[in-house]
Amino acid sequence: MDPEKRVQQIAYILQKEGYALAFVEDHGRVYYSLFSKDSLDPSSSAIVQLLQGLFGQFVDNSFFILRRRLYTTEEISAKEEGMIRVVAKRARSKVKAVNHGLNLSDLEFIKIEFSRQQALAENHLGVFNLSLPENLRGLAFKTDQERWDFVTQLAELNPRGLILHDYDRPVAAALWNSRGELLSYGINSSSRNKTLHAEINLVQSFCAASGGPLPEGGTLFVTHKPCRMCAGMIYDCSANPFSMQIKYLIEEKGRLSRNTILDQKGLNYFCGVSNIDMAKKLLRNVDQLSDFTAATRQ
Numbered sequence: 001m002d003p004e005k006r007v008q009q010i011a012y013i014l015q016k017e018g019y020a021l022a023f024v025e026d027h028g029r030v031y032y033s034l035f036s037k038d039s040l041d042p043s044s045s046a047i048v049q050l051l052q053g054l055f056g057q058f059v060d061n062s063f064f065i066l067r068r069r070l071y072t073t074e075e076i077s078a079k080e081e082g083m084i085r086v087v088a089k090r091a092r093s094k095v096k097a098v099n100h101g102l103n104l105s106d107l108e109f110i111k112i113e114f115s116r117q118q119a120l121a122e123n124h125l126g127v128f129n130l131s132l133p134e135n136l137r138g139l140a141f142k143t144d145q146e147r148w149d150f151v152t153q154l155a156e157l158n159p160r161g162l163i164l165h166d167y168d169r170p171v172a173a174a175l176w177n178s179r180g181e182l183l184s185y186g187i188n189s190s191s192r193n194k195t196l197h198a199e200i201n202l203v204q205s206f207c208a209a210s211g212g213p214l215p216e217g218g219t220l221f222v223t224h225k226p227c228r229m230c231a232g233m234i235y236d237c238s239a240n241p242f243s244m245q246i247k248y249l250i251e252e253k254g255r256l257s258r259n260t261i262l263d264q265k266g267l268n269y270f271c272g273v274s275n276i277d278m279a280k281k282l283l284r285n286v287d288q289l290s291d292f293t294a295a296t297r298q
């Protein structure tokens with residue numbers, strides 16, 4: 001069977017009017033997701049939903065499934081390109097849905113959906129990523145030091161647990177608007193779902209709550225340099241990425257953090273501290289943030 005025709009036939013079987021389609025085939029099973037073209041949420045898509053949902057529904061098989069080529073009927077944006085690089089291998093965009101009359105009745109089709117609520121509920125720190133607590137909403141920060149103190153304390157909420165899936169690297173991110181008011185934060189929770197880096201949690205919870213992109217003129221502080229996936233998500237989900245200030249404390253040298261779209265556009269800044277302990281020594285304590293950290297540890 002001609003492989004191109006086969007892919008087009010699968011797209012034909014699965015396509016739905018008004019929806020973008022993404023799919024991946026492994027061992028006679030086709031995992032697919034449909035994403036409404038009317039969605040106002042810039043932080044998801046057919047590919048993003050497929051990748052995030054595979055970790056949710058098939059975490060034990062995800063490693064093998066994601067070595068296969070992904071297909072989508074759409075173009076591949078920065079956030080998708082980054083997510084594919086970080087958690088999968090390769091993808092093909094703009095697949096056409098064509099009926100070649102091929103018989104694919106031996107394939108099993110499995111619809112993939114993604115619930116952030118569920119994914120975060122399964123993670124030991126997930127609840128802190130679901131929404132900004134009332135007492136922190138709009139909290140005003142005056143200096144960069146206060147902001148660094150806040151994000152480093154958030155990152156410290158990630159202790160090393162007893163089992164593999166309790167361990168998340170201590171990475172956190174927080175977003176302020178142009179008036180210095182806290183809008184959103186995210187803590188890394190990627191041990192089970194490899195897409196849930198701190199910045200992804202921040203952007204997706206903000207977009208879900210506000211129904212729109214990150215606002216113009218925002219300031220984003222991240223403990224570690226955003227990887228390709230997170231950089232793509234921040235870039236694609238900002239109303240105007242060129243109006244954003246994106247600062248990070250700790251350099252990441254790995255291949256997945258090099259030459260990100262934020263690097264290419266000159267939009268993120270290393271703030272010159274070589275490790276988190278050194279950073280903490282430089283920072284002052286802010287009482288209300290210590291209270292928050294203490295409360296969330298109980």
Ligand SMILES: [Zn+2]
Pocket residue numbers: 197198199226227228229230231
């Ligand atoms: Zn990342």
